[in-house]
Amino acid sequence: MNEHPAPTVDDQEGGLRAEALAVLRELTATGSAGFHPGQFEAIEALVARRERALVVQRTGWGKSAVYFVATRLLRSRGAGPTLLISPLLALMRDQVQAAARAGVRAAAINSATAHEWADISAQLAADEVDVLLVSPERLNNPRFRDEQLPELVARMGMLVVDEAHCISDWGHDFRPDYRRIRELIERLPSGVPVLATTATANGRVVDDVAEQLSGGGAVTTIRGSLARDSLRLGVLTLPDAERRLGWLVQHIGSLGGSGIIYTLTVSAAEDTAAALRAAGHHVEAYTGRTDPDDRVRLEDELKQNRVRALVATSALGMGFDKPDLGFVIHLGSPSSPVSYYQQVGRAGRGGGTADVLLLPGREDPEIWHYFATASMPDEQRTTRVLDALGDEPLSVVALESRSSLKRSALTMLLKVLDVEGAVDRVGSGWVRTDRPWSYDAERYGRIARERVAEQEAMLEYQRGTMCRMEFLQRQLDDPTAAACGRCDVCAGAWYPREVSAEADGAARSSLDRVGVEIAPRAQWANGVDRLGVRDESGAPLGSRIAEGERAEPGRALARLTDLGWGGPLRELFAADAADGPVPPRIAQACVRVLAEWDWSRRPAAVVSVPSLRRPLLVRSLAEQLAGIGRLPVLGELDRSGAPGVEPGGNSVFRLAAVWGTLRVGRELAARLEALAAEQPGAPVLLVDDLVDSRWTMTVAARELRRAGAAGVLPFALAAQG
Incomplete structure (x- = not known):
């Protein structure tokens, strides 16, 4: 194991400055380059005094120059390689290129380069890597964390945390895996300098980051003007x-x-x-x-x-x-x-x-409001995730059927709980630890x-x-x-x-373009059987939706987030908007969608989904489309109460919430049978107001197909997303 040089102060600041300036000019390929205010001070703190430093400077100031120059100087003094924690693949690519210009040998290990670890490990062993860049998520990769990181820590010459505002949950781009850096700092041998850099940190974030960097010691903060004169x-x-x-x-x-x-x-x-x-x-x-x-x-x-x-x-x-x-x-x-x-x-x-x-x-x-609420799970769902975990690892897919959280929110929550010690990642699954944990409602409220x-x-x-x-x-x-x-x-x-x-x-x-495809689902949600969903015989649904029970590709007028028709649709679906007939302008746009639809066979009739919130809107839309297309309205499916499953949430819970609630009544079944006799093979147009998870359309189409419909073409006013 390499010994870390004892922290000493250069007796000749001028000598250190001249040496650093020469490296800077290599980095910039400019013979007249000089340091911006604060750059050399940061380099001096890292190289001469081996301190922990937080640099808060505007974008374009040259934070990367600080850690590349410091790395060169530390390496020349016998230090080991720098570990640079960097948040984005694009940033890593730029940093590797910039390092080469400074004569710094850099390598990156992330999700895109994980297969190259054997080569990088050999280069590290041969002392041929000056800077190793890793993503914060890599710190919790079981193999990297348990097998590769300990050796890096033992040899590390400097730790650099780029975009350090991500450490703080007060930061605008908080990433839970950044919180692991605190644990990493506590494991560093004495005398290893630490540098954290950011351009976007207010006082609250600066204090939070400095506290996490300190490890009980002092942190030098170098802060400059954030004005951008350009x-x-x-x-x-x-x-x-x-x-x-x-x-x-x-x-x-x-x-x-x-x-x-x-x-x-x-x-x-x-x-x-x-x-x-x-x-x-x-x-x-x-x-x-x-x-x-x-x-x-x-x-x-x-x-x-x-x-x-x-x-x-x-x-x-x-x-x-x-x-x-x-x-x-x-x-x-x-x-x-x-x-x-x-x-x-x-x-x-x-x-x-x-x-x-x-x-x-x-x-x-x-x-x-949507993005803010989507990123903060509540106490009830957090507790449900913890209650589902035990000593045997559960995958994220398996947890979906136990938590109701969407996968992205569930993954984020698991990272937070992992950082806080409540859960642990084992292989590709998660287990609960024996560490006491409680939901910090006060903290989430402050955020x-x-x-x-x-x-x-x-x-x-x-x-x-x-x-x-x-x-x-x-x-x-x-x-x-x-x-x-x-x-x-x-x-x-x-x-x-x-x-x-x-x-x-x-x-x-x-922006007047109309028509968004509704892709039909071909598989049932994995794990939905845990919520009591069974077919008519009492057997689990299996993985694939039978060909003869699927919907065909459908259409919506627009997405709610679209710049064009998204605006009028958001007004129509606003929480305080009254139910009523579909507005003529929107109805005309829907007709355009139908006219441009490249279906293999024109629908022969219209069926609607019974709406709990907007029954007048859906019925009027079905009637207007049928009238313009000179098609019969066969009616709507019957709807019964949900089987006690929490609505909303992830795909598993949404399927369970709609399963068993839609049925083809006797009158509708008779009309479907008559249609099949008059126009064999003709599909029906299935009309609803809003499509999100697609499970309502999927289950409704299955019921219609089982009742004799040759095909089902879903149509909705709006699509989420």
């Missing part, structure tokens, strides 16, 4: 989604360079990209649905200016580095000033100027209140009561906050406000 900020409020998109269609070509257009949802990103491409602009969508290989390709195309812009969700955030990014536009507002500062910080990092414009929407608060305060602050930012940059700095508790003199509050609107009739028409035409 950014020109503005907010333009327009009346609706069509007008906002029209503004982009007309004015994106006048913005300098290439950039990023952020949206709040995947649907909005896809709709915006399609509209801009139709108008002749070279843009691509980049979302959580984008294939990992395509993400790499799209990032490279933006870096090489081969696209005008990427229309992205927050999936393109931390880690993307394009120094000459010319603009960032938000079509819809992030929920907090801190996350907004982080996203706009992608622009203007290379010394040039960049334009940043926010186009907020009336629907933004509703979207904020929820903080999120509401952040949302209110974002609305205040939009109102423009003070300089835009100063406002963001104050939200980050930056003591140097001052008016920038460039934003639209300080200097007046720098952006055009008008939207031409031509651009407005192009946007409206694009």
Whole structure:
């Protein structure tokens, strides 16, 4: 095992500075490069005094230069390799490339490179790796945690935590696995320096991160001004989604360079990209649905200016580095000033100027509320997860049938419980530990209140009561906050406000597209038998839905999150909206969906799903579609009460909630039989208001097929997501 050099202070600061400066100039390939204020001070704390340091500096300041230069200097003094914990694959790729420029040998181990561990391990054993980059999630990979990490800890020369605000649940991008870093720090040998870096931490986050870094010792905090002199900020409020998109269609070509257009949802990103491409602009969508290989390709195309812009969700955030990014536009507002500062910080990092414009929407608060509540499971469901766990490992799939939580929320909850010691990961499953644990309602309440305060602050930012940059700095508790003199509050609107009739028409035409496919389910939810779901003979359902009992591919008018028809549909489905006949404009749009539907055979009749909340809406829609299509209305299925299973939740619970509640009554069965005799092989159109999990349509289609329907074509006004 390598001995760690004793922590000493360089007697000649000038010698250390000159040595560090030479490495910096290799890194930047610039012979005249110098340190920004605070950079050398951080390097000195790490190399000369082997301290623990927290660096809070604006994006583009050069935090990576600190840890690459420090690594070179520590390695030259006999230290072991640096372990760099980095949150995103894109960030790792950039960091490996930057390390090579500084003469630092770097390797990354993450979900995309796990198969390369044998090679990386051999390189580490041969002392051929200066920096090993790992994702925070890797810290809880059983093999890495138990077999590989202990050896790394024993040899480690420095620990670096990038994007350190993720450690804090007060941070805008909290990731539970970052909490494991505290345990890692406690295991470090004496004299191993630790560096944490972030550009987006307010005072509360700084205190939280410093406390976790300290391990009972002191932490040196180096904090600089977060002002971004290269950014020109503005907010333009327009009346609706069509007008906002029209503004982009007309004015994106006048913005300098290439950039990023952020949206709040995947649907909005896809709709915006399609509209801009139709108008002749070279843009691509980049979302959580984008294939990992395509993400790499799209990032490279933006870096090489081969696209005008990427229309992205927050999936393109931390880690993307394009120094000459010319603009960032938000079509819809992030929920907090801190996350907004982080996203706009992608622009203007290379010394040039960049334009940043926010186009907020009336629907933004509703979207904020959805994401905020979806990420915080309540006490009852948390207790249910713990009660389901024992000494034998259970997989996430098995836990779904015991918890009602959706998989993403369940996975997040397990990570939190793991970090807090209540559960442990064993192989691909989870067990409960014997450590006492209780639901911290007070803590979750504080976090929820903080999120509401952040949302209110974002609305205040939009109102423009003070300089835009100063406002963001104050939200980050930056003591140097001052008016920038460039934003639209300080200097007046720098952006055009008008939207031409031509651009407005192009946007409206694009957003007027109708029709979203409802993919039929082919398999039953795994584990649903645990909730008492059986077929008519009392046997478990099995895995596959029989071919003769499935629905065919269906259609919805639009997604609730769509920029176009999503708006009118959200109003129709609002919690306080009264039930009533389908509005004529929406009914006409539904007819267009039917007209464009490429079904193999036209439906011969209409059947509706009985709605508990909107019976008039569903019946009127079925009647209007039948009347326009000159089709008979056969009626609706019978609905009985749910079998005592909690509604909502994950796929397993949603299937159980609807199973046994829908039946084909005698009159409907007789009409289906008559239809089959008159038009053999003809399908029926099954009408409902809203499709989410697709289980209502799936179960209803099964009942209709078993009653004699040759085929079932599901149709809904709206689709979730």
